[in-house]
Amino acid sequence: xxxxxxIQYVKGVGPKTAERFARLGIETLxxxxxxxxxxxxxxxxxYAVAEAPFDVDAxxxxxxxxxxxxxxxxxGRTMVxxxxxxxxxxxxxxxxxxxxxxxxxxxxxxYYFEGRVRGVLTRREIANPIVRTPAEVRRKPLVAVYPQTxxxxxxxxxxxxxxxxxxxxxxxxxxxxDFLPRFRLPDKWTAVKNIHQPASPQALAAARRRLVFEELxxxxxxxxxxxxxxxxKSGAPMRPTGLTPFWNSLPFAPTGAQRRAAEDICADxxxxxxxxRLLQGDVGSGKTLVAAAGVYMAAQxxxxxxxxxxxxxxxxxxxATLQNxxxxxxxxxxxxxxxxxxxxKRATLxxxxxxxxxxxxxxxxxxxGTVEFARxxxxxxxxxxxxxxxxxxxxxxxxxxxxVLVMSATPIPxxxxxxxxxxxxxxxxxxxxxxxxxxxxxxxxxxxxRDMYHFLDDQIEAGHQAYIVCPLVEESESExxxxxxxxxxxxxxxxxxxxxxxxxxxxxxxxxxxxxEKAAVMDAFKQGELDVLVSTTVIEVGVDVPNATxxxxxxxxxxxxxALHQLRGRVGRGASEAxxxxxxxxxxxxxxxxxxxxxxxxxxxxxxxxxxxxxxxxDFFGDRQHGLxxxxxxxxxxxxxTLEAAQKCAHEVLAEDPxxxxxxxxxxxxxxxxLFERTTFN
Numbered sequence: 001x002x003x004x005x006x007i008q009y010v011k012g013v014g015p016k017t018a019e020r021f022a023r024l025g026i027e028t029l030x031x032x033x034x035x036x037x038x039x040x041x042x043x044x045x046x047y048a049v050a051e052a053p054f055d056v057d058a059x060x061x062x063x064x065x066x067x068x069x070x071x072x073x074x075x076g077r078t079m080v081x082x083x084x085x086x087x088x089x090x091x092x093x094x095x096x097x098x099x100x101x102x103x104x105x106x107x108x109x110x111y112y113f114e115g116r117v118r119g120v121l122t123r124r125e126i127a128n129p130i131v132r133t134p135a136e137v138r139r140k141p142l143v144a145v146y147p148q149t150x151x152x153x154x155x156x157x158x159x160x161x162x163x164x165x166x167x168x169x170x171x172x173x174x175x176x177x178d179f180l181p182r183f184r185l186p187d188k189w190t191a192v193k194n195i196h197q198p199a200s201p202q203a204l205a206a207a208r209r210r211l212v213f214e215e216l217x218x219x220x221x222x223x224x225x226x227x228x229x230x231x232x233k234s235g236a237p238m239r240p241t242g243l244t245p246f247w248n249s250l251p252f253a254p255t256g257a258q259r260r261a262a263e264d265i266c267a268d269x270x271x272x273x274x275x276x277r278l279l280q281g282d283v284g285s286g287k288t289l290v291a292a293a294g295v296y297m298a299a300q301x302x303x304x305x306x307x308x309x310x311x312x313x314x315x316x317x318x319x320a321t322l323q324n325x326x327x328x329x330x331x332x333x334x335x336x337x338x339x340x341x342x343x344x345k346r347a348t349l350x351x352x353x354x355x356x357x358x359x360x361x362x363x364x365x366x367x368x369g370t371v372e373f374a375r376x377x378x379x380x381x382x383x384x385x386x387x388x389x390x391x392x393x394x395x396x397x398x399x400x401x402x403x404v405l406v407m408s409a410t411p412i413p414x415x416x417x418x419x420x421x422x423x424x425x426x427x428x429x430x431x432x433x434x435x436x437x438x439x440x441x442x443x444x445x446x447x448x449x450r451d452m453y454h455f456l457d458d459q460i461e462a463g464h465q466a467y468i469v470c471p472l473v474e475e476s477e478s479e480x481x482x483x484x485x486x487x488x489x490x491x492x493x494x495x496x497x498x499x500x501x502x503x504x505x506x507x508x509x510x511x512x513x514x515x516x517e518k519a520a521v522m523d524a525f526k527q528g529e530l531d532v533l534v535s536t537t538v539i540e541v542g543v544d545v546p547n548a549t550x551x552x553x554x555x556x557x558x559x560x561x562x563a564l565h566q567l568r569g570r571v572g573r574g575a576s577e578a579x580x581x582x583x584x585x586x587x588x589x590x591x592x593x594x595x596x597x598x599x600x601x602x603x604x605x606x607x608x609x610x611x612x613x614x615x616x617x618x619d620f621f622g623d624r625q626h627g628l629x630x631x632x633x634x635x636x637x638x639x640x641x642t643l644e645a646a647q648k649c650a651h652e653v654l655a656e657d658p659x660x661x662x663x664x665x666x667x668x669x670x671x672x673x674x675l676f677e678r679t680t681f682n
Contacts, residue, residue, distance in 0.1 A: 001167045003030030011163040012156075020152040032164050033171060035157070036195050036211065036632045037144035041130075043112050043137040044201065049124055050088035052117040059114045060126070062086045064107055070099045084113065092125040101131060112137055142198045161196050174668040175214060176653065183645070185210040209642075212634045216643050219631070220650035221660070222672045235400030236377030238301040240270045246296045249328045250289075252433070258286050261427040262293035265405060268425070269297055269378065275403035281429030282604035283569025284436055287407045288318060290429070291380045292325045294405060295359050299331050303377025304352070305359045306398070308366045310382070312337045312515045313522050317544060318382065319361040326359065336362035336371070339515040366398075373398055381406040409566065409604075430605070438602045439572040441580040443556070443595040452552065452581055453500040459550050460504055460531045464576060466550035468497060468534045469567055492554070493534045501532060509535035546574030556582035557591045561598050561611040568598075 001009070008018035010029055018027075026032050046061035047053075062084035070078045073096075080099040084091045093113060095101050105111065115129035146157040170189040180187060186194070191210040198204035243262055247254060254262075261279055268275035281287045295305040307322070309315040319335040326333060334348050334357035351357040355374030360366060376399035444452060456466050470489040493508045507530040509521050525533045526545050551571045556564060564582065572578035582595050594610075601607055634642070653665070660669035 001029050001164075002169055003028060003033070003171055005029040007032055010160055011167070012160050017152065017156075017160075020149060023149045024147065024152070029164050029168055030171065032161060033168060033192050033196075034632075035146065035161075038147050039145045040198070040204070041114055041143040041145060042141070042201070043114075043132060043143070044141045046112055048088045049084075049086050049091045052124055054117055054119075056117070057115060058117050059112055060091060060117065060124070061110060061112050062091050063110045064105045065090075067102060067105065067107065084111070090123055092119070092123060093129055094125065094127050096128060098128065105131065110134060140197065141200065142204060144196055165193060165196065172667045174671045175217070176664070176668075179649065183213065185213065188214070208633060212639055213642055213646055215631055215634050216639065216646035217649055218668070218672050218675050220643075220647045221654065221668065222676045224650055224654050225660075225672065235274065236269070236298070236301075236303050236375075236402050237272070238269045238297065238303070238377065238403075240266060241297055241300040243293055243296065245329075246293055250325070254289060255286065255429070255431040255433055257281075257429045257431040258290050258293075261290045261429055264425075264427045265290065265294045265403075266297050269294065269403045274401040275405065275425075277405050277425045277427060279405055279407045279427050279429070281407070281409060282432070283409055283566060284432055284573065285409075285429035286433055287382075287409070287429060288321055289325065290427075291382075291405060291407065292322055294378050294380070294403075295322065295326060295331070296329065298378035298403075299326075299329065299358050301377065303375050304355065304357065304373050305378040305380065306366055306373070306376060307359065307361045307380040307382060309361065309363060312339055312363055313519055313543060314382070315361050315363050316519070321544075322359060322361065331358040332356060333359045333361060336360055336365050337515075338363060338365045339519075371398065375399075376402050378403050378405070380404075409569070437572060437577060439551075439568050439578045439580050441568065441582065441599040443582040443584065443592075443599055446583060446585045449496075449583065450500065452583070455579075455581075456532065456550060456552070457501060457504070459579075460501075463547075464549040465525065465528070465530070465545065465547050466532050466552065467548060467567075467570055468492075468532060468552040468554070470534060470536055470554055489534065489536050497532060497534045504531040505529065506532045506534060509533055511536060543570060544573055545570070549574070549576050549578045551578075551580045552583065553580070554583045556584045556595060557586040557588075561594055561607045562604070564598055565604055565607045 005028060006018070007013055007021050007026055007028055008015050010032065013021070021027070021032070024035065026035055041057075041059065043059055046059045049060055049062055052058045052060050063086065064082060064084050066083040068081045070080050072078055077096055078099055080095045080102040082093040082095075082102050082105055084093060091113065093102070112132045112134070113126055113129040114132070115126035117124050117126055119125040144154075144158055144161075146154045146161075148154050148157060171192055173188045175185070175188070179185065185191075186206055188210075191207040191214075194203045194207035195211060198207065243259075243266065247259070265275065265277060265279075268277055279287055279290060281290075291307065295307075298305045307315075307318060309318055315337055316335060319333050323333040332351075334351055336345070336348050336352070340348070348357070348360075349370060349372075352360050353372045353374060360371075360373075365371070379398070379402050381404070459466060470492045489510045490508065493506065497506050507521050507525060509518060513521070521530075521533070522543065524530050525548075528547060548571050551568055553559070553564060553567055559567075564580075568580040571580065582598065584591065584595060586592075597610055598607065601610075653668075654660075657665055660666075660672070
């Protein structure tokens, strides 16, 4: 079968299962073969019974010594128990509603049992273990566990992969031929077979090393192509105008970091190539002001600007802030969001097309097909990690090679940032504006909740407001919470917040509210009509309510430190002292260490570094890898040397073939395009 064969024709799939695979982004046989395992059950190093670690999945090798018949439990369930043992201890094995598993076991025979080990030192137990014979282990010593989705378990995916491997044509080789001997890498087809069905830990290590290099090499090729797109000549050539009038118009003095970043941007915009720059700044460092300086320079050269924000609330806030900054120069700011009325949207689109709007601020609506700019020269993407690379490209496509600035409040250690953002130059705001006080941060347990609410009441009595971020029931792939998340936040709102603050005005915000409803709640909070806002993580990055002095985060252990730092940044924006209270009943020492670290650290870059080192990039960047294509195998902390080598090799290839037009690069070009969600590189 060819790699582009639709997945439904693979044995064991069919149309309904194909729909489930589509939720994982798997539509073809080739996609399935490149859906790599997330971990492996290693049967080559089984534990003795007494040495098996508690409360983690482990493989134990033991001999069956006793079997009991099935017992019917209240509610209709059946239970079967088997006792196994080795020289160190006994192991109790229990199955519920699957007695046929125990029926297959023979007294006196040795087996491998895999599952979560519980019990006491001399008697361990595993509920519903997976059982394998020594012969099965010899045939397949490492068993793959796959990323799964509802209705499609790892075991079913593994069976489909096995069927696909049996009938698939070898996958084409995307790497240049000389790379394989140069880096001692196996070919693509060998690596794919060994990543799914490794014959040994050594074969697995070689396959992973090859596929990690390929993944990072493809990523770096794609980022370099994005950076070079239109680089021959800028579509918006500008003359240096100087920013002195802009700085003098402000009611405060900008920081040195803001001035340096703005000068970098203006120098880029006056160059022959279009700017492609990342502006990183900690919470409250003043990125919007730097963007406004770029808008000012573009306007002085007769060009329009656009700013794309991830939410309507944040877009409206940016529009108001930028209007104040740019009004002294007669510049007109237009707000464009999906929730606008038809007549209002029509008038705004006409103002953009005619050039009457100097700056357009909006959500995804800014990149919709109906938006036409008269003369777009400067495009800003706020909160880069909330948008994919493709969306960023669509904004740039609204004009012939405009200057692009992407902004992020999530600090990344500089070395890693330079490697990740291979398509962007980087400016960093490492100073906070004068007057910003550190937010006092405390970690408490749920037992202190009543005392904490007394403190909230005192803050409200003093004329201040508070946020409460509610327990996150489960991570959801979508922006909107699931039904159980909605239930959790509403239950907390009624049973805890309203009950403990009966005489205060408490508002509720969650992802199931319509944009207009969210805006109404947020406006009420901004206007001081609410004392407390109970919310899921819908509290937007960048939302600015100077009167809010307390941020309470329930179940704080569920978040990475960088996410907690972002939420903490919602308070401390006024003149009053501000507080962040992290509530967690988690008893783990590692969790307590993380929360203690946050209590004593205000530096976002140090926090990001700690998060990366202790939780890994998956937790730090989230599922979308900070706006980049999702990486399946590569670990951006552990594979830094491979990333550097991949970046160097990408530059070598593109130096000889800048557009991957050569026939020998056809497979590589197709793979790059597929990785970047079918983005085209013109």
